[in-house]
Amino acid sequence: MGRGLGGRVTSGGSRDAVPGAGPPKMAVCIAVIAKENYPLYIRSTPTENELKFHYMVHTSLDVVDEKISAMGKALVDQRELYLGLLYPTEDYKVYGYVTNSKVKFVMVVDSSNTALRDNEIRSMFRKLHNSYTDVMCNPFYNPGDRIQSRAFDNMVTSMMIQVC
Amino acid sequence: MADTVLFEFLHTEMVAELWAHDPDPDPGPGGQKMSLSVLEGMGFRVGQALGERLPRETLAFREELDVLKFLCKDLWVAVFQKQMDSLRTNHQGTYVLQDNSFPLLLPMASGLQYLEEAPKGCPRPRFLAFTCGLLRGALYTLGIESVVTASVAALPVCKFQVVIPKS
Numbered sequence: 007m008g009r010g011l012g013g014r015v016t017s018g019g020s021r022d023a024v025p026g027a028g029p030p031k032m033a034v035c036i037a038v039i040a041k042e043n044y045p046l047y048i049r050s051t052p053t054e055n056e057l058k059f060h061y062m063v064h065t066s067l068d069v070v071d072e073k074i075s076a077m078g079k080a081l082v083d084q085r086e087l088y089l090g091l092l093y094p095t096e097d098y099k100v101y102g103y104v105t106n107s108k109v110k111f112v113m114v115v116d117s118s119n120t121a122l123r124d125n126e127i128r129s130m131f132r133k134l135h136n137s138y139t140d141v142m143c144n145p146f147y148n149p150g151d152r153i154q155s156r157a158f159d160n161m162v163t164s165m166m167i168q169v170c
Numbered sequence: 171m172a173d174t175v176l177f178e179f180l181h182t183e184m185v186a187e188l189w190a191h192d193p194d195p196d197p198g199p200g201g202q203k204m205s206l207s208v209l210e211g212m213g214f215r216v217g218q219a220l221g222e223r224l225p226r227e228t229l230a231f232r233e234e235l236d237v238l239k240f241l242c243k244d245l246w247v248a249v250f251q252k253q254m255d256s257l258r259t260n261h262q263g264t265y266v267l268q269d270n271s272f273p274l275l276l277p278m279a280s281g282l283q284y285l286e287e288a289p290k291g292c293p294r295p296r297f298l299a300f301t302c303g304l305l306r307g308a309l310y311t312l313g314i315e316s317v318v319t320a321s322v323a324a325l326p327v328c329k330f331q332v333v334i335p336k337s
């Protein structure tokens with residue numbers, strides 16, 4: 007799976023990250039959509055343009071549905087949960103992931119961030135899936151409600167871009 | 171995984187506790203049904219959580235039969251440490267899952283005392299309500315609405331009937 011880009015790209019000088027913390031986290035917006043296509047959780051970092059991200063996630067749902075139905079007709083035995091790049095825009099790229107319970111995760115990343123590799127996105131989605139499963143197993147959580155778990159919030163924060 | 175007996179004790183207590191609130195043993199429609207639906211509701215919520223956690227990695231469920239097979243194998247092993255013994259279907263939305271030694275009924279099967287009560291049919295539904303809810307919850311998370319009922323013919327053998335209405 008590794009695309010073999012060689013060594014990791016270290017963060018640029020302008021970012022005052024902790025030395026040795028690894029590459030900067032990259033997502034700009036993360037959304038969890040229920041199977042009935044309403045948002046369970048949506049968060050974006052530059053909070054001024056929130057509406058733009060909401061709209062982007064909304065339009066990406068069509069692409070997700072297309073991919074799911076295309077997969078259904080495919081004869082391949084191994085159908086993946088990770089849907090890959092849904093569509094690129096000028097500034098952003100949108101990735102998708104669907105679970106067995108038809109809950110969709112949508113992630114918007116900055117296009118200028120070319121260091122982000124496919125398997126990193128996959129691992130971010132896997133973390134999201136695991137945290138979502140934990141939320142689901144919480145007996146105080148009613149399936150279908152908005153996700154208000156702090157643990158989930160913290161995990162998402164750790165994946166989002168660090169805006170100084 | 172913790173000792174399986176822990177879940178069995180918890181389950182027995184749940185049933186006993188909910189039944190204690192309903193002192194009248196004769197089937198009065200109000201109280202008894204409430205306890206059954208509370209138990210079933212608990213099983214439903216647990217089933218939803220398990221349906222989310224258990225299936226791994228691949229979108230493996232192409233059709234209903236695959237989902238039922240998942241229930242019989244993975245779900246049953248995770249909860250009761252054994253697989254379901256048989257799965258039958260009429261290919262029109264009705265599935266009968268049979269377990270020849272259902273762990274939650276095993277403690278009752280080993281004496282003659284309860285065998286006499288068996289024909290009355292009275293104690294059975296409350297011990298199976300949670301498990302019916304469990305199956306229904308897992309099916310619901312995987313996208314299938316269903317009605318699950320259970321019946322006991324001879325003591326440790328028990329059958330769960332899943333009816334999936336055609337939409």
